[in-house]
Amino acid sequence: MKRETAWRIFAGEFNDSTVEIKGEGEMAPSYVITPLGAKVNRLFIIGVLTDVENVSEGGDLVRAHISDPTGVFTLYSGQYQQDVTDALSDIEVPAFVAVIGKTRTYTPEDGGVYVSIRPEKIMEVTADIRDRWILETCKNTKDRIEAVLEAMQMSETDSVIDLKKLGFSQELTEGITTALEKYENIDLKKYVSIIQESLQYLRPGKEKLPDTTIEEKVEEKPKKAKKKVEKPDETKKEEDSKNTDFEKIENTVLEAIKGIEGADGAAWDEITEKCEKAGVDKDSIEEAITSLMDKGLIYEPILGTIKTT
Numbered sequence: 001m002k003r004e005t006a007w008r009i010f011a012g013e014f015n016d017s018t019v020e021i022k023g024e025g026e027m028a029p030s031y032v033i034t035p036l037g038a039k040v041n042r043l044f045i046i047g048v049l050t051d052v053e054n055v056s057e058g059g060d061l062v063r064a065h066i067s068d069p070t071g072v073f074t075l076y077s078g079q080y081q082q083d084v085t086d087a088l089s090d091i092e093v094p095a096f097v098a099v100i101g102k103t104r105t106y107t108p109e110d111g112g113v114y115v116s117i118r119p120e121k122i123m124e125v126t127a128d129i130r131d132r133w134i135l136e137t138c139k140n141t142k143d144r145i146e147a148v149l150e151a152m153q154m155s156e157t158d159s160v161i162d163l164k165k166l167g168f169s170q171e172l173t174e175g176i177t178t179a180l181e182k183y184e185n186i187d188l189k190k191y192v193s194i195i196q197e198s199l200q201y202l203r204p205g206k207e208k209l210p211d212t213t214i215e216e217k218v219e220e221k222p223k224k225a226k227k228k229v230e231k232p233d234e235t236k237k238e239e240d241s242k243n244t245d246f247e248k249i250e251n252t253v254l255e256a257i258k259g260i261e262g263a264d265g266a267a268w269d270e271i272t273e274k275c276e277k278a279g280v281d282k283d284s285i286e287e288a289i290t291s292l293m294d295k296g297l298i299y300e301p302i303l304g305t306i307k308t309t
Contacts, residue, residue, distance in 0.1 A: 005041075005042065005171065006042040006043055006044035006100050007038050007040045007042070007043050007044065007140075008043075008044055008045075008133065008136055008137040008140050009034060009038055009040065009043055009045070009137065009140075009141075010068055010069070010070040010071070010137055010141060010194055010198065011045075011047075011066075011067075011068050011070050011071030011072055011073050012070030012071045012190075012191075012194045013034050013035065013036055013038070013070075013141065013191060013194065014032075014034060014040070014043070014073065014115060015071055015072075015073075015115060016034065016035050017032045017033065017034045017035065017040075017113070017115050018112070018113040018183075019032070019033040019113070019178065019179070019182045019183065020032055020033070020105050020113060021033060021039075021178065029041045030103075030105075031103070031175075032103045032105060032115055033175050033178045033179050033182065034144075034175070034179070035179055035183050035186045035187075035191075036141065036144035036145060036147075036148055036176075036179065036186070036191060037144055037147065037148060037151075037172055037175035037176030037177075037178070037179040037180075038144060038172070038175055039171045039172070039174055039175035039178070040103050041102060041103060042100065042101065042102050042103070042120075043099075043100070043101055043102075043103065043117060044098070044099070044100050044133075045066060045068065045073055045098070045099050045101075045117070045133075046068070046096065046097070046098045046099070046125060046129065046130050046133035046134075047066040047067050047068040047073065047096070047097070047130070047296060048066065048067045048068075048094050048095070048096060048097075048296035048299075048309055049064060049065075049066050049088075049091055049093050049094060049095050049096075049097045050065050050066070050067055050072075050093055050094055050293070050296065050299045050309075051064065051065050051093055051299065052064045052088050052089055052091070052093065055076075056078075060078055060079045060085075061076065061077070061078040061079075061085075062076070062077050062078075062085055062088055062089060063075065063076055064077070064088050066097065066099065067293070067295060067296030068134070068198075068296065069134065069197055069198040069200070069201045069295055069296075070194045070197060070198060073099075073116075073117055074115075074116040074117070075088070075099065075101065075116065075117045075118070075119050076104065076116055076117075076118060077118065077119050081118065081119060081120065084119045084120065084121065084122050087122050087123075088119070088122060091122075091124060093299065093301075094296070094299050094307075094309040095124050096124065096125050096126065096127060096129070096130045097122055097123065097124055097125060098122070098123055098124075098125045098129065098133070099117065099119050099121065099122045100119070100120050100121045101117040101118050101119040101120050101121075102117065102118045102120065103115060103116075103117065103118075104116045104117065104118050131201075131202050134198050134199070134201055134202060135199075135202065137198070138195045138198055138199060141191060141194065141195055142195060144172065144176075144191075145188055145191055145192065147163060147166075147168050147172055147173075147176055148176055148179070148180070148186060148188065149188070150162075150163060150166060150168075151163055151176045151177070151180060152180070163176065201295075246284075246287075246288070246291075249280055249284050249285075249287075249288045250288045250291060250292060252275060252278050252280055252288075253271065253275055253280065253285055253288040253289060253292065254288075254292055254297060254298070254308070256271055256274040256275050256278070257271055257298060257306055257307075257308055258308055259274070260274060261306070261307060261308060264301075264305060264307075265301060265305040265306055265307035266305065266306050266307070267304065267305060268304045268305070268306060269304075271285070271289070271306060272285055289306065296309055297309055
């Protein structure tokens with residue numbers, strides 16, 4: 001049996017996935033189809049391991065979270081992956097880790113689909129390796145956005161054949177066809193933003209992905225061909241301004257934590273007090289802390305105590 005490709009995918013795309021397809025037969029693999037058409041049975045991810053928790057009485061099952069620049073992957077590892085389970089429990093968090101694992105889905109009675117990963121291998125890595133993974137995953141995400149854009153211009157019957165002629169893989173062409181059929185609205189702008197946000201995590205001197213081209217393609221994708229008179233987009237300006245303001249708040253909160261944390265971290269109350277003196281209101285402080293945790297820049301080793309990674 002052919003070994004499945006280990007896809008490089010950001011948490012922001014993987015966690016948006018709500019479509020699963022199952023092969024026929026007892027040993028046939030199942031796949032999670034992401035909104036950008038990745039047909040995923042296995043993943044290769046790198047991020048910050050932020051916590052590991054026993055979720056069974058005997059400690060046979062652990063749950064862990066790994067943050068990348070766009071969100072958080074959830075991992076479950078048990079007695080059938082004992083080496084991995086032991087390795088997860090032994091790693092001192094926070095730590096940069098690389099994981100190869102299989103997709104898992106859970107569908108509760110009230111509906112919806114929740115995705116997670118069952119790790120097959122895990123190892124600690126350096127910040128440089130994490131940066132290379134971010135760059136490669138940005139490129140792969142960009143390729144999928146371009147493939148979806150191409151497919152949107154094609155007829156449903158010809159999309160698989162035509163996408164393959166353009167050089168896209170069989171797996172991706174099948175995945176995109178399913179994604180366009182199953183997902184009602186695919187927000188391509190969101191995934192362009194994911195690329196842009198992720199690139200900001202690369203340290204100075206790292207190669208940057210030229211994402212402006214794909215952004216222009218997404219912006220110019222019209223529902224009906226119509227000439228528009230170019231006008232300043234006030235709504236976009238307001239959103240950009242809000243994003244800039246929130247980034248400033250995040251930086252203020254992060255610097256406050258760095259300034260007061262000791263070996264055990266910084267107390268939540270001290271962080272709040274220092275940020276309020278800097279002019280940040282309590283709600284914004286809490287939002288910023290949540291956002292910084294999602295990005296893997298800080299974590300909460302003990303309830304009420306925050307540390308930088």
